[in-house]
Amino acid sequence: MTAYLLRRFLSLSLSLVAASLVIFLVMEVVPGDPASFMMGINADPQAVAALRTQLGLDEPLPLRYLGWVAGLLQGDFGVSYTYRVPVSELIAERVMISLPLTLYALALSTLIAFPAGILAASRRNSAADLSVMGATQLGVAIPNFWFAMILVLVFAINLRWFSAGGFPGWDAGFWPAIKALTLPAIALALPQASILARVMRSSLIDTLNEDFMRTARAKGLSRGQALRRHALRNALIPVLTIIGLQFSFLLAGGIIIENVFYLPGLGRLAFQAITQRDLIVVRSVVILLVFAVIVVTFLVDLAYALADPRLRRRRT
């Protein structure tokens, strides 16, 4: 078990190093010189050159890479070309919204998907199964921004239960902040829950057809007992994979929902930075997302090993 985790940890650390290298090099070849962009089109070439020196853009490539990585390790992401504030501050502010939103949406999605998937699989072809399948089909098909707008229309404009957008900040207290994130989280969770419920259902149906489920019944377990004790854990592996992917997707992929609800999240930050050629911010957001994905992958691997003892000694 320890060896398995150590191996996974090592291989993921290597991925992180490789990713940082690729991100750095790609940002180098992307057209658009930050210094001339910052100074405007009519800038004096000498002033631009001075700025380049100030930003450290004229040092040799390997040195700049090492400098960047050393900075990252100390939490120093550099200074934004456009905002002129440390990138770490910018990102920290946004993460405080995007991360809770992601976790909130993921929790909702899991809470909806598990019971729905289990119900559908255990009563296959029943009315309950057909309703779950119909509802999830709809959930996958509906674009989430449209659903978000319906939510705003119903719960913010008509019922006035929630505000239509914006974020009061965590200083305003825990519950007001959570309340502001509720509608966006629901809008994000719906399609994810639909996908997850379908995966749960098909994985569970496969497991229910396994020979060991018949063994469980032959021992005298009722259908429900057999499902709880023998099927669920076996059905979990594909579900965990999807949850891991959804986390990474939600963290930065919520940009449309962030726009609908006027939330200053990571997605919006990345979008603005790209349009303004603020490469240092883009680079930092991307490396942060890569890091998040790698951490989540590691957690999912850990969950795999807990769910399935066969993986604990497998070569990866």
Next chain:
Amino acid sequence: MPVLSISGLKVDIHGNTVLHDIDLTLDPGQILGVVGESGSGKSMTALSVMQLLPHGSEWSGRIEVAGTDLATLDEPALCQMRGRDVGLIFQEPMTALNPVRTIGDQVAETVRIHTGASRREAFAIAREMLNRVGLGEDRFPLDRFPHDLSGGQRQRVVIAQAIALRPKLLIADEPTTALDVTTQAQILDLLKQLVREENMGLMLITHDLAVVAGLADKIAIMKDGEIVEAGPTREIFTAMRHPYTRALFSASAHVPERGRKTEPGDIPVLSVENVVRDYQQPRRNLFVKPPPFRAVDHVSFEISHGENVGLVGESGCGKSTLARSILALDGLQGGDIRLNGHVFTSAGEGPHPELRARMQVVFQDPYGSFNPRHRVRRLVTEPFHLVRDPPRGTELERRIDRALTEVGLSSSDADKYIHEFSGGQRQRIAIARALIIEPALIVLDEAVSALDVSIRAQILDLLAGLSDRLDLSYLFISHDLSVVRAITDRVLVMKDGKIVEQGETESVFRNPQHPYTQRLVAATPSLEAALAAPAN
């Protein structure tokens, strides 16, 4: 009082009657063999007793387990009965256990759901039962997982959980079909001993007459959902009143008629010289490369023109790896393989496609080895990809036609899909696919192992006839010694990657030299031996 009494049992699944008017009784301490081919309803009978029939089934008649009429029990009462009064053992030990729970946990579960036993008490009983089935504490602690165990060991765990509460009735559905002969002999011994010592009734379901002949007190022979004949074992086999019993018996012991003896030519069809096949083992330590596992260890043999050679051995002995190497599906680490004198494959080099066409293969599973979306025409002409100038038009039609009629199918079958055929017919199509390119050698990897005895007899006849007519050589790989004995001229016995004995088939089987061969031959259930033994 009998532990099981079934009378007038009838089962319909979605309106199709699968069991008609079944009558069976089983007394404590007795073994009842239920014998039949696939689809005869023998497993359905077992599921009726467990009341675990598939969805959409309806049953009528009377089933009594230890005097209790099952019709009077509701679902919770049936759950109480299953596992406590009746234990069930399945065919597939590899998949019958939950892979994510320990063996101790799974055996203890039977105890815990039926008795109020605490976790500690249940685990103590589980320990006792695992010891009872021969899995001692030192090598098999309770916290081992099924994937650490071999097939035979897993089957012992399944048996332990079935007998944990000392049920009155034990049902074993093909318990040894997936196991090697020596393991089969051990499991059958264990079952027999448990029945005698615990005074249980055992219903032993099998397709193999030889297995029940040496074990069962009574036998019921089933066909198409009916019992065609039932009675004490000896009486059934000596009298053989029913024609189906006779047919089953003769098919089990079938030896195909084989004509011409082979005369060793100057160039052997296949010559295997010093073949070595290594597998890389998984790394346990990040910095130390583990030594390779040698699956085939300097194997050499030859097959002459028209000769049938058998390759036998237990699972894991390397016979399938050797087959893959001969077929050049894997690379070699040493030695070389010649076909008709030309180098077919050697270390680091694969065969030329044209040469590959001279060697074809038929696999075990007649269901999994065809693409279900292709018509038979396309399936059987697949090997033509190997030749530079494949036949077209009427020539192609002629070849398809000939291959299909050669294996006993008709030319109209070419336009059908594979799901329209039975297992035996599919195996004929697999043979047609191998034949169509007129190979010199066909490798038959467990080619008849998945077939019922009567179908198996027909396929063996077909193979023998083809070999005579077309001057074909076979390499016949099987774990089933009786089949190899029936069809081959020479036999190779493989153990731990080495050929430990080879020679004329009859002399090897009559007078095995190597201790391993002696063990194999002794463990193989034999109808004649079982019937010749004095009554006990």
